[in-house]
Amino acid sequence: MPREVFVAGQVLTAAELNVVSDQSVMVFAGTAARGSAIPSPSEGMVTYLADSDEVEVYTTSWGAIGGGKILQVVSTTKTDTFSSTSTSFTDVTGLSVSITPESTSSKIYVVVNMGVSGGGNSADTYQLVRDSTAIGSGTSGTTYNGFYATNVYSFSGNGNHIVPIGTNFLDSPNTTSSTTYKVQVKVAGYTAYVNRIGANTAYGVSSTITAMEVAG
Secondary structure, three states, X not given: OOOOOOOOOOOOOHHHHHHHHHHOEEEEOOHHHHHHHOOOOOOOOEEEEOOOOEEEEEOOOEEEOOOOOEEEEEEEEEOOOEEEOOOOOEEXXXXXXXXXXXXXXXXXXXXXXXXEEEEOOOEEEEEEEEOOEEEOOOOOOOOOOXXXXXXXXXXXXXXXXXXXXXXXXXXXXXXXXXXXXXXXXXXXXXXXXXXXXXXXXXXEOOEEEEEEEEOO
């Protein structure tokens, strides 16, 4: 929409008043109040949301001006241990984080750092999940796909090592509802261990999952 230029004393028509409205920064308490006031926004409208201290512009949807800004950070650190013998993907208990995006245009940057080990000849696969959907996984495997897959016991030589693993993924959930990110694991045999050495319970570490909302 081109910028309208008015002159002193000009009597505005209804159409021109609409232009003034479109070119002004309108202030709303939040997205609900804006939606009620502007059910059918036009491209180029700019609004300010008081609850999130954010200026947004409408193109095909509302989005923050100045994409890339970190809007919020949530993180969970798991300090206890976990083990699984499941051949189906199973949640690593305590290693999840929930975040509620402020805008549907926001992206969520997820970072995972873990310490794992295996018992016996354990082939383990770890995947990152948004709610119930795996994200950031490889696609080349015929049976197991994830962000990390290895025979931990053989890799460590004798099962007496904790192997550091991790991933980072920029997700586009397209929602303003609470969203949960978590890690799951499944094994081809024996046992997968998190935060401990498979063959020795004397040594333990911690694992962390962090989610950051990035303005779209």
